[in-house]
Each structure stands twice: as C-alpha cells, then as structure tokens.
Amino acid sequence: METHPDEAAYGEVVGLLTDLIRIDTSNPVKPERPAAEYVAERLAEAGFEPRIFEPEPGRASVVVRFEGSDPTADALLLHGHLDVVPADAADWTVHPFAGDVREAQVWGRGAVDMKNMDAMTLAVVRRMVREGRRPRRDVVLAFLADEEAGGHQGAKFLAAEHPELFDGCTEAISEVGGYSYEVSPDLRLYLIETAQKGLSWMRLTARGRAGHGSMLNDENAVTTLAAAVARIGAHRFPTTLIPTVRDFLSEVCDALGVPFDPADPEAAVERLGPLARFVGATLRHTANPTMLEAGYKSNVIPERAAAVIDGRFLPGGEQEFLAAIDELAGPAITREAIHHDRSVEAPFGAPIVEAMLAALREHDPAARTVPYCLSAGTDNKTFASLDRAGKGGMRGYGFVPLRLTPDLDFAAMFHGVDERVPISALDFGCLVLDRFLALA
Known part of the structure; x- marks a missing residue:
C-alpha cells in the first residue's frame, strides 16, 4: 500500500515559490534563463537529468521525463510557464518581485500565474524521488518560456523542433483550472478547464x-x-x-x-x-x-x-x-x-478527470468537479496539435489544485495587482497533485 506524505512533506514549496518570484521573468523584457537554471538545479538535486532549450538567448525552457511504474501506459505532459507579465511596483501593496510572505500567503508576480504550479510540481516530484515513489505512467515535466507572448520561444518551439520529447503523451495538464469555489462548508466546486x-x-x-x-x-x-x-x-x-x-x-x-x-x-x-x-x-x-x-x-x-x-x-x-x-x-x-x-475542447467524462476528482476528494471530501471553458488560452493549444502517440493530439486540461478561502477573488488576480496565494492552498495542492500522479 502506498504511503501518502503529509503536509509537512511539502514545507519547501513556499521557498521554491518565493525563489521563483524573486527571479524577474517579465516577458518580454526579462529572460527566463535564470529561472530555467534554478528549476534545472532543483531537478538535478533530485537525480533527474533535465535539459535546457534556448531558441534565442535567454529564452529558455526546461524539460525532463519522470519514468512511471507502468511502461505500457500512455504518457502525461505536466507543463507550466516560467515567464510572467510585467508589474508596476507603484500599484502593489508589496514589491511584485520580492516574494514576500505575509498573512499566511505568498505575494508576488507569478504567485497565481503560474509559478505556484511550477513550485508545487518541483516540490512533489522531489519528494516522490526521495521516498522512492514514481508516478503510475511516464510524466513529461516541462517548464516553459514565452507563454505570455504566445509561446513562440517556448511550447511552439519545442513542439516544432523537439517533438520527440513528448513521445507517448496523450494528455496535458496545465493552468487556469483546479481551484475551488465554496458553495457551502459541505460543498466546494473545483473548476476543471476542459475547453x-x-x-x-x-x-x-x-x-x-x-x-x-x-x-x-x-x-x-x-x-x-x-x-x-x-x-x-x-x-x-x-x-x-x-x-x-x-x-x-x-x-x-x-x-x-x-x-x-x-x-x-x-x-x-x-x-x-x-x-x-x-x-x-x-x-x-x-x-x-x-x-x-x-x-x-x-x-x-x-x-x-x-x-x-x-x-x-x-x-x-x-x-x-x-x-x-x-x-x-x-x-x-x-x-x-x-x-x-485554434480553439480546443476535451472530454470531461474521461478517466483523467475521474483521477482528479478522486485525488481532490481524498483531501477534501466536499469536492465536486465541474468543467468550464476558458475565454483566453494556454500552451495546451500548442500541444493539442502535437500527436506523438498516434491518437490525434493531446487532450488538454487546466488543473492547478488549490483549496481557496471563500473571500479570495482568485480569478481577478490573473495579470492583476497584489497576486497572492495562501500557503494552505499550496500545501493542499501538493497533496492532491502527488495523489493525482499516482492515479492518473
């Protein structure tokens, strides 16, 4: 029987996130290379052999494959972007690139979009390796450049020039979904982006x-x-x-x-x-x-x-x-x-969504998943066109699991001022993501 790490196992997620926020990767004026090097170092410490891809000086992405326990299973792509949109410090309560921790929250540009998921991913896979655990299937981990400007130096470059990195991947998990909306103390909706x-x-x-x-x-x-x-x-x-x-x-x-x-x-x-x-x-x-x-x-x-x-x-x-x-x-x-x-739409009634719900309910019995359509776009669009498994391209989902407090208008902080994420939500997200990788 697999053991499940407790919240203390992910104490490093806060440090990982604050470090990443302090590396200013405002697109297009600041390069992602320093953040890519930071991510690669953390992965190497865990025994991975990450590769950095840099189509233009400074515009760097990191990719590594985490081998699963079932070699017959299709692979999963788990990706996040390292760049952020610019921020004017004069508009913020705290400096947007200070990575401050106050009021039990991590503040800064990228705390919501989407260095929170980058940090959670790093924390989870590092813990899994230390405990000798693996995901059920191969997971390609990609920390990408240039998403905020269309992904030309990130996802689009990798899909066009290095498609072999994604061999076997049939589904992709990324941002703008998975966070909670509390209907009542006994019911929380977790919005899964499927279109x-x-x-x-x-x-x-x-x-x-x-x-x-x-x-x-x-x-x-x-x-x-x-x-x-x-x-x-x-x-x-x-x-x-x-x-x-x-x-x-x-x-x-x-x-x-x-x-x-x-x-x-x-x-x-x-x-x-x-x-x-x-x-x-x-x-x-x-x-x-x-x-x-x-x-x-x-x-x-x-x-x-x-x-x-x-x-x-x-x-x-x-x-x-x-x-x-x-x-x-x-x-x-x-x-x-x-x-x-392009536009994209993936099925909600799919085994991978069932795995999301099972992982959520293990740590929040009041969880209920609902699909939604994003009016904007993510790098999932690029990977939807990439067919490395002979199954018509990757089906993309937005799933950054965060249990939020009812008073936090989380959606309004995407590209907004005073981006922040509760530490309790990061702890919860790590627990759910860990379990999801075992089930998906």
Whole structure:
C-alpha cells in the first residue's frame, strides 16, 4: 500500500515559490534563463537529468521525463510557464518581485500565474524521488518560456523542433483550472478547464482618397474605418452552448439549487454571482476593437486607416465567426491576421478527470468537479496539435489544485495587482497533485 506524505512533506514549496518570484521573468523584457537554471538545479538535486532549450538567448525552457511504474501506459505532459507579465511596483501593496510572505500567503508576480504550479510540481516530484515513489505512467515535466507572448520561444518551439520529447503523451495538464469555489462548508466546486476559445487578432484596413482637411471628401478612410469598428464593437454574437459550457451551467446550477434552462442560459448566468465571470464570455464569440491608427497631421485626410480587433471564437465556430466579422466590416475593409490560434475542447467524462476528482476528494471530501471553458488560452493549444502517440493530439486540461478561502477573488488576480496565494492552498495542492500522479 502506498504511503501518502503529509503536509509537512511539502514545507519547501513556499521557498521554491518565493525563489521563483524573486527571479524577474517579465516577458518580454526579462529572460527566463535564470529561472530555467534554478528549476534545472532543483531537478538535478533530485537525480533527474533535465535539459535546457534556448531558441534565442535567454529564452529558455526546461524539460525532463519522470519514468512511471507502468511502461505500457500512455504518457502525461505536466507543463507550466516560467515567464510572467510585467508589474508596476507603484500599484502593489508589496514589491511584485520580492516574494514576500505575509498573512499566511505568498505575494508576488507569478504567485497565481503560474509559478505556484511550477513550485508545487518541483516540490512533489522531489519528494516522490526521495521516498522512492514514481508516478503510475511516464510524466513529461516541462517548464516553459514565452507563454505570455504566445509561446513562440517556448511550447511552439519545442513542439516544432523537439517533438520527440513528448513521445507517448496523450494528455496535458496545465493552468487556469483546479481551484475551488465554496458553495457551502459541505460543498466546494473545483473548476476543471476542459475547453478554450480560439484567438483571432486581426487588422482591419480602410483606404480612401487623401486630401486637405478643409475640403469635402466622401472617400475618407477614417470615416469608413470608424463605421466598421463601431459596428463590430456594438455587435453581440448569438448565444451558442458548446458541450463544456452547457455541462458547466448544468452542474453549477444543480449545486447552487437554481434552475437551468438550456434555451435561456443568460438567466442561469445572472444567478451565479461571482461564478459568472468564468462563463460570461464563453456563451458566444466576442470581438473587441483594441487599437486605432490613422493620420499624421490634423489638417490632412489620410489615405489609410487601420484598427486592431481582438476576436475570440468558440470551439467549432471559427468560420462562422470570421464570416460575421467580414459582413460587419463591409466590402470597403480588408482583413488580415496578426495572430491566430485554434480553439480546443476535451472530454470531461474521461478517466483523467475521474483521477482528479478522486485525488481532490481524498483531501477534501466536499469536492465536486465541474468543467468550464476558458475565454483566453494556454500552451495546451500548442500541444493539442502535437500527436506523438498516434491518437490525434493531446487532450488538454487546466488543473492547478488549490483549496481557496471563500473571500479570495482568485480569478481577478490573473495579470492583476497584489497576486497572492495562501500557503494552505499550496500545501493542499501538493497533496492532491502527488495523489493525482499516482492515479492518473
């Protein structure tokens, strides 16, 4: 019978996290190499032979394979990113890169997104090795660069240039899921991210007739563009319930004791309180104008005007979304892609999710898992396209197991100020992650 480590076994997780926070890896101004070296050293201390990959100077990732006890089982990818978004110290209660511990919480940029999971992973595998334990199946551990800027120097580079690192991997575990929402002392929902909207950043361009600002001009590019941007910005796409969102609403409404009518999901969302932030943008496609560019002098009508649109489309709806944008923009506007990324959706009723629930309930009997769709994206999208097991690519899940206090608005701290994570949540996460690796 396997022994289960107690919370004291993971006392080092706080030190690992504070060390990582103090290594400023703000993308794009600070490189990940120092953090990658730190991670590699901690892995080497445990007897692993990690490899560092650096496609550009400083942009470094770390990968190692932890061999499992069942050589016939498919492999699992467990990945986190080492970079963070920048932070302005003037906005914070504590310095964002000091790695302060106060009020039984670890504070700093990355405490939520996502050096917490990096530290928990390190703590768990180091403990497993010291105790002579292995995961059930091979686990590829990847600590990646550049996720906050699209993963080109991290996940995308490794998938394209070193796909053999991920041989046998059929599923991937990463961020933005697994943390709790307390319905009552007897019921906590743990949101498992099983889907992600697709991304379409696009530039819309209008061309007209240049001329003097004092003259009549019915071919003004600025006017044409402004009208198109206004139509797109004001448009509300119709509600579309993908399976993940339907299951989320059904499960959460059942847990909260409120009715759910699939024909009127908006009514259900209005009753969800703080949970509404998890689903509001996943009921439909979205398109938000974010940048405008036109002209060079106040009395010159330019011949060109451009705008940038941040578009997010639901799984299965890419072509429908782009067709709607073109119709809203009109024939006088040209559209070009700036950055495009796929949508993904993985099954919730899968053995790996059952393993998540079993691991959670072992340490929180009040746990209940529910699926949800992320309106943004993670490196799981890259690995969904990589098929190294002959099974059509990796199915990706967001699972960073954290039992949170009811008063902590955890979701609001992603890219926000005063990022912090309770030490008790880190201890809990290590225990659950340890058990999950034995079961998955």
